[in-house]
Amino acid sequence: MVKNKRFVYIMMYILIVALLAACSGGNNTPGNQATGSNPPSVAPTESGNSDEDPPAPETPATIRLVVWGPELWTKTIPEKFNEKYPHITLQVEKIDGGDNASVLEKITALSAAGTPADLTWVPGIPDFMKDDLLLDLTPYMQSDPVLSTAELSQPVKDALSWKGKLVALPRAVDAHVMFVNKDLLAKHGIDMPSKDWTWDEFREIAKQATDATAGEYGLAPGPFNYMTTPQVYAVSNGLAPNLNFMNEDWTQSLIADPNVLSAVQWYAELGWVDGSRPSEKQSQDAGIDPNGWGSWLSGKIAFDIMGTWEGTARKAGAQFDWDVIPFPRGSQSQVGYNAISPIGILNGTQNADAAAKFLSWLLSPDGQRVLMSDGNIPLTTDPALWEEVQQTGSWAGKSIKDAVQADSWIRTMPGEDKYIQWWAGETGGLFNNGGDLSVFQKWGEEFNAHSPTVRKELGLE
DSSP, X not given: OHHHHHHHHHHHHHXXXXXXXXXXTOOOOTTOSTTSSSOOOOOXXXXXXXXXXXXXXXXXEEEEEEEOOOHIIIIIHHHHHHHHOTTEEEEEEEOSOOSHHHHHHHHHHHHHTTOOOSEEEOSOHHXXXXXXOBOOOHHHHHXXXXXXXXXXXXXXXXXXXXXXXXXXXEEEEEEEEEEEEHHHHHHTTOOOOOTTOBHHHHHHHHHHTOBGGGTBEEEOOSHHHHHHHHHHHHHHTTSOSBGGGBOXXXXXXXXTSHHHHHHHHHHHHHXXXXXXXXXXXXXXXXXXXTTOTTTGGGTOEXXXXXXXXXXXXXXXXXXXXXXXXXOOBOSSOOOOEEEEEEEEEBTTOSOHHHHHXXXXXXXXXXXXXXXXTTTOOOSSOOHHHHHHHTTSGGXXXXXXXXXXXXXXXXXXXXXXXXXXXXXXXXXXXXXXXXXXXXXXXXXXHHHXXXXXXXXXXXXXX
C-alpha cells in the first residue's frame, strides 16, 4: 500500500513539474533560474564608468523547504538566512512524518497548489533518485565560494552521491556517542575511563557499576544501544569492514558469517550473562523505561548511547555530573558511528540558484553556528568549529570533540527493508529478554538475496 501511494505521488509530481516547466519556459541549468541571483548589468554612465552607479536591487524570491523538524528549522533558520539574503524568503513547510511517502505527498500537494517545493529533507537517497527527483549539485560545488571549499570528508560525499553525482548535502551530522553518568561511576568507586579505553574495560566497568538490588545498571536498554554497540564492536575488531556488518562496497551483508555474528552475541551477553543491562522486567522494577528512552536520565544507568541531537535535552534533564566518551578501542581500531541527514534541491525547481544560496549559507561558518547553538555538531571537518562547539550550548565543557570519531558512516542501502529492523519490537525483545540470535543470519541472507534485484532496478548493476 505504501509503495502504491509512493508511485502515485511521484507520477503526480513529475507531471505537475513538467507542466509548470512548460508554462514558465525555464530550465534547470544553474545560473539560469528565476531567482534574482544574477541581477541585470548596470548601464554605463556618460563617462563610461559604471562603478559610480549603485548595483541593481536583487529580485525577491521565495524558496520552499519541506522538513519534519523542530523550531530551529521552522523559525530560527529562516530568520537567520533572511538576515544574510534579505531578498530571499525561506518558507518552511513542516510535515509530521519523515518517511518517503509522507515527504512525497507534501511535495506533490505543494506542486498541485502552484507553490512547488524547492528543497527537501531527504529520508533516503535511493528512493528519491529512482525517479531522478534531486538536482545534481556538482556545478554549485565547483562555483559557489563556500560550497567549493566546504570541508566534507570523502565518506560523507560518497554517502550523498548517486551514480557519481553529488545530489544532497548534510543538514545534520547525527553522531551516536556514549553518555557517561560520572556520579554513578564514582558511587561505585570507578574513575572516568580514558578516551582510549578498550571493550574489555567497558565490559568490566559496566559490571562494576551494576547493583540490581538498587536498580542500578551499567548499560541502558533501548535501540540506540543494541543497534550501535555490536556494529562498532565488529568494525573495531576487524570482523566487518563497514557498519551494519556490510562488505567493502556496501552491497552484501556479512552477518551470516558466525565470526561476524559473534559481535551481536558479545553484546547480548552483556545483559544475558553479565547482568549489566536490565531485562524488561528489571527495568520495570527499577522504574526505568524498558525501551530505553530517558532511562539514562533516571540517574540509574552508567553508560547510554544516544545521538548528539539529544545533547540539549540531556543537559537540561540530567541531575548528575556527566560527560561523553569515544566508543572503546578494539583489536584493530577505534571507530565511531555517524549518520548523515541529507537535504537536497528538487529537480524541476525554478529557484535552483536561490536554493543553492541556502545550502551555501547552511554550510558556512555562520550557518553551522546557528545549528550548533541548538546542540548540533558541525557539518564539516573545520577544526575551528570543532574547537568552538566544545564551548557552545549543551556541549560546553564536554568532551564532544573526542567522542565523535568521524571515520565510520552508516549508509542507506538499496533493499534494506529486507534487512535487520533495528527499531522493531522483535529485535529489542531479543536483547532484553533473550532469544535465538540466528535470526540475524536469516535477515542477512534475505537482504543478500533481495538487494541485487533492487540495485538492478535502480540501475546500480
